[in-house]
Amino acid sequence: MLKSKKKVLLTFLALIVAAMHVIPFYILITTSLKVRGDFSSRWAIPEYFTLENFTIAWREANLGPAFVNSTIITFSAAVLLIFVGSLAAYPLARRNTKLNKAAMMFFIAIMVVPPLTALVPLYQLVVDIGMLNTRTIAVLNNVAAFLPLTVFLYSGFIRSTIPKELEEAAKIDGASTIGIFFKIVFPLLKPVTASVLIIACVFIWNDYQFAIFFLQSSDVQTLTVAMASFFGENQNNLGLVGAAAFMAMIPMAVLFLFLQKYFIAGLSSGAVKG
């Protein structure tokens, strides 16, 4: 009897936690459904239904092009990360030479460097090479920022789970190192590749700190930058801000709800870096 009472209490507690965490999203929805001039409480659901805020915000915040930019940047960066990162990790995991140990230490040391401290000179570098306001620079920067973690994850995985025997057999058959890597090793790296893909998707998609420095012109803006400038113009029109925020968060939220298990596993493996 006591046990079931305890269970009811715990279930009730869980519901309170869930309710508390839902509040911001509830407010987001009621706010974005209310037209300008409706000063009724944010807690009340409007008595009418209109998507006016959404259509206005979509147009004025340039969310369409921003969505395309975010997608291109995130996807290209993820592909480059997977390619450059796995390639780098292979010798670091397999050949225990002094040089490779030093290289591994180099990548690990870089993980500790907080990227923001380098932003000022990095901005100057980007201006000097004439790549300010290009999607390319956003891709390159993000690749550099997540490479150490990627190399770290790949080399750990290769070392601990990929059997050497396969590669040795292929070597005897006369395969080249690069052939062995792409034909035999790379296909076996799927679990880490999935993690890297998810980490890249979440962090690069959501990035604002790099983007605000390098993507200020409106044709290359990502979702976060577009959102920030839209907020600057409509700070007093909360309905529009809410609608834009809602639309900006939807792609990642939907992806998460469908692939929850993979997201949590992927992000936990990256959590080591944070």
Added chain:
Amino acid sequence: MSELVGKLKAKTGFSRRKQKVSKESSLWWMYIPAVLFVTIFIVYPFMDGVRISFTDWNGFSQSFNFIGLEQYTRMFNDPTTWTVIRNTLLYGIGSTLLQNGLGLLYAILLNNSIKFRSVTRTIVYLPVIISPLIMGYIFYLFFAFQNGALNDALLFFGFDPVNALGNADINPYIIVLVNTYQFVGIAMIIYLAGLQGISKDFYEAADIDGASAFQKFKKITMPMLAPSITINVVINIIGGLKLFDVIVALTGGGPGNASQSSSTFMYDLYFSRQDAGYAATQGVLIAFIILVLSMLALWYFKRKEIEA
């Protein structure tokens, strides 16, 4: 999760196990592209930042002077530096304490086989994958002075509305709260994994000895969770000290510089105040603080783990 720490130790070479040095070819050409990326976009700018911190460069002009340690003396005499350090530490350490406390409570609660537990986990975790900037705007709707949800509720219950985001005494704490709300899911998941790794035998043995729930928590749960605590504390500290997006969304660092963190202050110095040299000096300071704090945390909790 302790498995994760084990792997970490093995990968980073922190374990005492010596590996044989191989005489084979290093295949170094395979990591040249990665080394180039990191050198050009991280190492070079980082070192250049140290150089700029010794200049009076304004951020765009061709000419500037090396002025020695002047920016550093300026930094230590600037009252804003102390506000910024206080806030940065508050964001870093405050969020860490809250996220770990709450994350652990949530994990213990949701480790029971009760109804709604997976839904609750999903709801708590969801904000982790949303952009902190957008999360900040969502909370702006909540805390806004004019017709924000908080004030609507206060008015409903007959209280005066508060200007939470415009009040320098309150808004740094709101920033901590929002950051905690957003990332408590990570701590929860890591603690859940840790809890699931503790064998039931320990608790059964303690039950036979007549241990109380608190004793079990203190003598079994906490020591067994030590690796999860280490990971969480280090991630949360690093994340909190770097805080940028949420502040931009909620307060823009204001009023004045009252809620400014190192990141937002540097951004302001560089873009709004054309003070690149000084921005770089602030960058060197925060790099140093982050380095020292994360090393300290790592060292402290590693020692705890060994004791436990």
